[in-house]
């Protein structure tokens with residue numbers, strides 16, 4: 177019955193299109209067995225929650241809310257531990273309070289969490305010391321260990337991804353609704369951060385936030401209502417075998433939703449208008465994103481909007497801009513203006529990470545803190561000039577004290593990267609760098 181309804185909803189039309197960045201599964205029977213199991217597992221999210229997020233994203237598109245989307249470039253099964261998940265949630269919550277103050281609007285919190293397991297790669301292979309193996313494509317496909325065996329795509333990993341996503345999401349829900357996210361607690365953590373003399377430059381903003389919180393208390397503000405928050409789950413919907421298998425018909429509306437996450441996005445490498453990813457995403461009703469890199473044109477953006485959001489529904493479509501700090505001020509204006517002039521409704525986010533990656537002299541894939549800040553600043557400038565709305569931010573971050581991004585007050589330099597470089601794909605802001613970015617953006621936002 178539900179398979180017939182899914183077929184009627186057209187969710188298999190993508191199979192006729194070219195799907196880039198997919199693994200070559202070696203054993204079709206093993207794949208079919210896993211897909212059959214995933215077709216029958218309970219959904220990870222409820223379609224109604226995705227609808228709530230769509231409303232929030234619509235508000236961000238109007239400037240009535242600000243989006244913070246953050247988490248790992250690539251989640252790792254073995255790192256889905258209580259400590260790491262807690263640290264990541266804590267970082268996102270702390271940033272949110274700081275940004276709420278600067279934006280004077282609610283902050284919509286979305287984790288790159290509980291499913292961010294599939295990675296597009298620039299190259300199909302990786303060579304180390306003269307040995308060439310298939311590239312690591314994320315824990316949902318193969319293992320990052322550099323052995324022939326580990327790199328063979330294994331569909332069983334999709335079942336692991338489902339189960340690890342479920343347990344991560346369970347902990348996210350527990351933390352955000354069980355008292356951990358209480359505004360007064362999060363505020364106390366931020367006060368602790370700003371009390372460190374190394375971060376004295378944020379003292380003024382921290383003191384202003386403190387005054388605002390105390391004013392709320394004095395004025396009889398309902399802190400109990402701020403004991404819980406919503407933290408939505410998101411990931412790149414790259415691995416179509418998995419995303420299709422987690423797609424369900426919403427019993428309320430009869431519409432198809434990808435129930436692997438609340439929000440799913442199409443990456444820069446798979447956003448061809450005739451490609452399988454755009455086709456698949458056009459058939460689901462979640463709020464969705466599309467990354468737009470420096471080569472995207474206004475016509476590309478409008479064609480994507482017409483295909484993915486034909487009814488021009490607010491909150492359905494988010495464009496995530498990742499141009500690079502050196503290009504955003506030149507390449508973004510024509511896009512924003514074309515979309516504005518066509519009357520196309522989208523929510524604009526800045527991803528200041530993916531256009532600013534380079535390899536350091538010592539060989540680490542890294543980014544500079546200042547360049548990241550510069551791209552977001554440029555993103556705000558472009559929107560201000562066009563009279564459009566900068567709706568939020570996507571960052572790659574972790575709650576741990578890793579050394580992957582250069583700069584910040586700790587002044588991580590090329591030599592410092594080696595100290596604790598852990599990411600398997602892209603470099604992440606560490607806990608301190610994430611809070612610093614939030615303080616600096618909060619100042620920028622309050623000037624808007």
Ligand SMILES: O=C[C@H](O)[C@H](O)COP(=O)(O)O
Nearest residue numbers: 249295296297298299601602
């Ligand atoms: O996260 C984004 C991409 O997967 C990543 O930047 C690609 O990295 P690569 O160039 O190392 O393959």
Ligand SMILES: C=C(OP(=O)(O)O)C(=O)O
Nearest residue numbers: 249443444445467498530
């Ligand atoms: C793959 C990613 O980005 P992009 O598609 O923009 O390169 C990502 O967000 O990790």
Ligand SMILES: [Mn+2]
Nearest residue numbers: 249572601602
């Ligand atoms: Mn990345």
